[in-house]
Amino acid sequence: xxxxxxxxxxxxxxxxxxxxxxxxxxxxxxxxxxxxxxxxxxxxxxxxxxxxxxxxxxxxxxxxxxxxxxxxxxxxxxxxxxxxxxxxxxxxxxxxxxxxxxxxxxxxxxxxxxxxxxxxxxxxxxxxxxxxxxxxxxxxxxxxxxxxxxxxxxxxxxxxxxxxxxxxxxxxxxxxxxxxxxxxxxxxxxxxxxxxxxxxxxxxxxxxxxxxxxxxxxxxxxxxxxxxxxxxxxxxxxxxxxxxxxxxxxxxxxxxxxxxxxxxxxxxxxxxxxxxxxxxxxxxxxxxxxxxxxxxxxxxxxxxxxxxxxxxxxxxxxxxxxxxxxxxxxxxxxxxxxxxxxxxxxxxxxxxxxxxxxxxxxxxxxx
Amino acid sequence: xxxxxxxxxxxxxxxxxxxxxxxxxxxxxxxxxxxxxxxxxxxxxxxxxxxxxxxxxxxxxxxxxxxxxxxxxxxxxxxxxxxxxxxxxxxxxxxxxxxxxxxxxxxxxxxxxxxxxxxxxxxxxxxxxxxxxxxxxxxxxxxxxxxxxxxxxxxxxxxxxxxxxxxxxxxxxxxxxxxxxxxxxxxxxxxxxxxxxxxxxxxxxxxxxxxxxxxxxxxxxxxxxxxxxxxxxxxxxxxxxxxxxxxxxxxxxxxxxxxxxxxxxxxxxxxxxxxxxxxxxxxxxxxxxxxxxxxxxxxxxxxxxxxxxxxxxxxxxxxxxxxxxxxxxxxxx
Numbered sequence: 151x152x153x154x155x156x157x158x159x160x161x162x163x164x165x166x167x168x169x170x171x172x173x174x175x176x177x178x179x180x181x182x183x184x185x186x187x188x189x190x191x192x193x194x195x196x197x198x199x200x201x202x203x204x205x206x207x208x209x210x211x212x213x214x215x216x217x218x219x220x221x222x223x224x225x226x227x228x229x230x231x232x233x234x235x236x237x238x239x240x241x242x243x244x245x246x247x248x249x250x251x252x253x254x255x256x257x258x259x260x261x262x263x264x265x266x267x268x269x270x271x272x273x274x275x276x277x278x279x280x281x282x283x284x285x286x287x288x289x290x291x292x293x294x295x296x297x298x299x300x301x302x303x304x305x306x307x308x309x310x311x312x313x314x315x316x317x318x319x320x321x322x323x324x325x326x327x328x329x330x331x332x333x334x335x336x337x338x339x340x341x342x343x344x345x346x347x348x349x350x351x352x353x354x355x356x357x358x359x360x361x362x363x364x365x366x367x368x369x370x371x372x373x374x375x376x377x378x379x380x381x382x383x384x385x386x387x388x389x390x391x392x393x394x395x396x397x398x399x400x401x402x403x404x405x406x407x408x409x410x411x412x413x414x415x416x417x418x419x420x421x422x423x424x425x426x427x428x429x430x431x432x433x434x435x436x437x438x439x440x441x442x443x444x445x446x447x448x449x450x451x452x453x454x455x456x457x458x459x460x461x462x463x464x465x466x467x468x469x470x471x472x473x474x475x476x477x478x479x480x481x482x483x484x485x486x487x488x489x490x491x492x493x494x495x496x497x498x499x500x501x502x503x504x505x506x507x508x509x510x511x512x513x514x515x516x517x
Numbered sequence: 518x519x520x521x522x523x524x525x526x527x528x529x530x531x532x533x534x535x536x537x538x539x540x541x542x543x544x545x546x547x548x549x550x551x552x553x554x555x556x557x558x559x560x561x562x563x564x565x566x567x568x569x570x571x572x573x574x575x576x577x578x579x580x581x582x583x584x585x586x587x588x589x590x591x592x593x594x595x596x597x598x599x600x601x602x603x604x605x606x607x608x609x610x611x612x613x614x615x616x617x618x619x620x621x622x623x624x625x626x627x628x629x630x631x632x633x634x635x636x637x638x639x640x641x642x643x644x645x646x647x648x649x650x651x652x653x654x655x656x657x658x659x660x661x662x663x664x665x666x667x668x669x670x671x672x673x674x675x676x677x678x679x680x681x682x683x684x685x686x687x688x689x690x691x692x693x694x695x696x697x698x699x700x701x702x703x704x705x706x707x708x709x710x711x712x713x714x715x716x717x718x719x720x721x722x723x724x725x726x727x728x729x730x731x732x733x734x735x736x737x738x739x740x741x742x743x744x745x746x747x748x749x750x751x752x753x754x755x756x757x758x759x760x761x762x763x764x765x766x767x768x769x770x771x772x773x774x775x776x777x778x779x780x781x782x783x784x785x786x787x788x789x790x791x792x793x794x795x796x797x798x799x800x801x802x803x804x805x806x807x808x809x810x811x812x813x814x815x816x817x818x819x820x821x822x823x824x825x826x827x828x829x830x831x832x833x834x835x836x837x838x839x840x841x842x843x844x845x846x847x848x849x850x
Contacts, residue, residue, distance in 0.1 A: 222814055319709060326797045328812070348608050348622055369714050369796025381695050406748050501607045507813050508604035508626050515628035 186211045187332065188431040191227070191235040193418070194219050195289075198201045198451035205438050228253065232425035236432035242417050245284050246277035246497040253285040255424045261433035264440035272417060277495050284419035285436055286457035288448075290391035291415050291484055291492060292330060293408040295376075295398075300385040305407035305480065310338035312386070312409070314357070316502050318366050323378065323387035326370040328510045329495060331358065333414045334388055343414050344496040348505070356510040359516050379404060390416070391481050392454040399453070406481040412491025417457070446472065455482045533573065535567050555801040574827075580820035593821030600626030629805065629822065633829075636802040639716070640784035643723045644731075647780045648725070648773070651731035655766070655772075658732070659739035670736070673729050681726050685793050688722055689713070694793070714796035722790040730779035738772030739765070782830055802826060 186209075194217045202213050216235070221244045228235055228248075231509045240248060248254050259265055265285050272289060274281045276370070294312070296303070303312065304491040313322055313334075325331050333343035335354040345351060361367060368384045376393045378384065380401045389397075394406035422429055438444055443462025449456040449465065450472060456462065465472045477483050484492075498506065543560055557560045577608050596602045612619035658666045658673075676684060692712040698710045699709045710720060742765070750760040788803030800808075806826070809819030 326792075336640055347557050348611055352622055367798075369798065371792070371797050374793075378693075381693070497726075501603075501610075503605040505607050507815075508601045511600050511628040512626060514797075515631050517799070 186428070186431060187214055188428050188435045189214045189216070189234060189236045189426075190435065191216050191218060191224065191238045192241060193217065196239065196418075196452060198447045201353060201439075201447055202446055204444070205435065209307045209434060209438070211434065213435070225253075228423050228425075232423075233427045234425075235423055236426040236428045237435055238420060238421055238423060239287055239418050241495075242275065242277045242419070243495040243497040245419060245421060248421065248423075249283055250497070253423055253425075255422045256282045256424060257285065257422055257436070258429075258433055260435040261430065262440060264442075267440055267442060267458045268447070268456050269459060271489060276496060277419065278419075284421050286391075286417050286419045287439065288454040289415065289417040289457055290454050291405055291408050292334060292387055292388065292390055292413045293394065293481075295389040295394045295404055295406045296386045297379070297382060297384075297401075297403050298405050299403045301380075305405065306410075306485075308407065308409055310334055310409045310411055313338075313388070314361055314364065314366070316364050317364065318385055320365060321385035322366050323366055323384050323389075324361075324367050324370050325375075325388045326372050328506050329498075330414070331370075332494065332506055332510065333347050337411050337413055338409075340411065343398065343493055344498060346482060346498060346502045346505075348374050351505055351509055355512055358513045362513060362516050363408075376517055392452070394481055395453045408484050408488050409490070410491075412488060412493070413495075414495055415489065415492040416495065421443070434484065448502050489496070521636075528576065532568075532572055534777045535572060536564075539564060539567055574715050575821050577820045577827075580817050582821075584817060585815075590817075593818050594825075596788060597629045597817050597825060598625075600628045602626075628800075629768045632800050632805050633825075635799065636785050636787070637786075638782050639720060639723065639801060642720060643727060643731070644777055644781045646729050647731040648721070648777065649809055651728055651776065652773070655732050655735035655739055655769075658736050659742075661744060673732060677729055682789060685722050685726065685790055688725065689793060692718060713794065714798055716795065717798055717827050719791045719799070719801075722794045722810040723784055723787055726790065727780045727783060730783070731776040734775035734779060735772040738769050738775075742768050745753055771841045774837055778834065778837050781833065785827060785829070 188211050189259065190213055192215070196217075197215075203217060205211070206213055218227065221240050224238060224240060225244065225248065228238060245254070262285065268286055272286045275284075278284045294308075294310075300319070312318070313324075332351070332354050335357050336343050336345050336350060339350070339357065341347070341350045341354070345354075375387050375389060375428055376397045379387050379389075379397045382401070382403075389406070391406060394404070398404045398406065420439060422436075423433045426432055439448070440458060442458055442464050445456050445458035445461035446464045449458075449461055456465075464470055464478050465474050465476045539560075542563075542812050543557065546556060575625060581593055582589055582591070584592060591601065593770050599605075601624055604626070608619050654669070654673075657663060658669045679734055689696070693699070693700055694709055694711070694713070696712070703709060746768070747760045750764045752755075755763065783803075786803045787801050788807050791797075791799055791801045791804055802822070806819050806822045809822060813819075
């Protein structure tokens, strides 16, 4: 082979490589046009697989099920691959961000008749004030998981102040997460968990620094906490109610409560990106998830609080499949008094978020 | 604060141009030699290096000197010096908007500088401990009279077959309050002690992970050393301590330099170990960079920190190079 030809070949290869690299960002449409599909983008391990099989069987619509592990990652994927996803499950403040960015389509509620099953307090939420873009899927709170053999307390009458009690040396797991840790501290101080008032944020930072210097914090972590609580490594942990359910299931000495000042309530909801190609199928899928028996199946798999009235009735039915005292479980259904003091996270503007981040780093830098 | 992951058109163009330059280089080599040349065999590696080393470094530099909208800025480096730099801008604007005095909230955040100093201090301690423990081990392994030497080499290598993340997590099950060590202590009636979540635990994890990187370069140099030199030293009246001090040690300097490099570099950039064994109590520079990218989603600030880290490593490498100018210890420094 002569020289020129090799050169040309290599050049062609180089160009081909850059071309494919440029195009890899676009979505690939693999399915046949005749086939009805719905592309679902959900959290890892966040649906009963039997539900998907049942949906495909009943409707004949094929489900392309894809997973993400962080909401930030989800937003990036949805933006980078227009048309690739028909249903996503972001959390509250991310929904607000997506609405503000114009990323979401209005849901046609006529196609989702079962949406009337949603609990009243989850309708018209702060993050979707007109209730047009999202339908709740699972919800929960942030509270304290504690080991009843190590701590004696009255769960209905305990303040966040317990996290600053010097008696509990080295026995608290705090969340290594800016919004959550700042949020509960702000609540304890009587402020909003979405505060953008500079003096309030500095007061919260100073409280967290005081807590670290008191020596009550054992570690700042997120994913490891629930298993360590099961093993009895610490007396208390700030935790999401869903993780608390998991831990209590494995260690009956554990119990969960939302402190009396109130806390953060979170909600993961189904939304339809504006770029969705199969909007109607998406609505059929969301409606299916809102059907009480299906919502109960998902509840039984995920063990977070369900937003579905009909599902709660099915779960509590003493002759039913579950026969579970849902309303009596304070982790799954906190009292209305407490819920009235809880608030959703709002999407804090980026510049204020940089204040949160700077203050959080001050805490990290405290020895 | 999430940076869009899609790259600007010129980044793609730069990568394409890099590949074209690579193709032309190969073409020129062929032309100059009128056919194949030995250096062509290096081309797969050169291509690899362009794609996975040169291009990423260019991208990091790009992000470090731009803001979220892609405009040139030095703010990311100011942010390194003062972690409150961005926050102070917001606080000042807020004070002006409300007409209040927020001057008490305008402070310099020292987290980045402090973390860097702390990382260097931890890496220094780790290197010293590894050297003190590793040098005798290497001597022992390289000693021809010791039959156990080669067994020891194998024992050092076997744990390295497993990923370091797993080995670090394994330490956790030993050191926890309900872990193996505390269970034994309880059985003996000595009571539990707090072993996890201290900076010494982090140091232990680092020494455990990086010790082989100190032992093996020294061992290789000692193993290659002409043992007749020590015999000659003995003939000329040196006792065994003098032989070690005057002959073996000076000859093993290249291995020591290599070992120091191979332990110090990963120690400074350690992450994950402080989080798992230190419980997020203290951060090292690697954790800081990770949190900039993954938690805050601020690629620009993260890139600036990474660039400073690389600069630091280059400087320390050039200092170490002076100690081993001929690159006898593998030329790592």
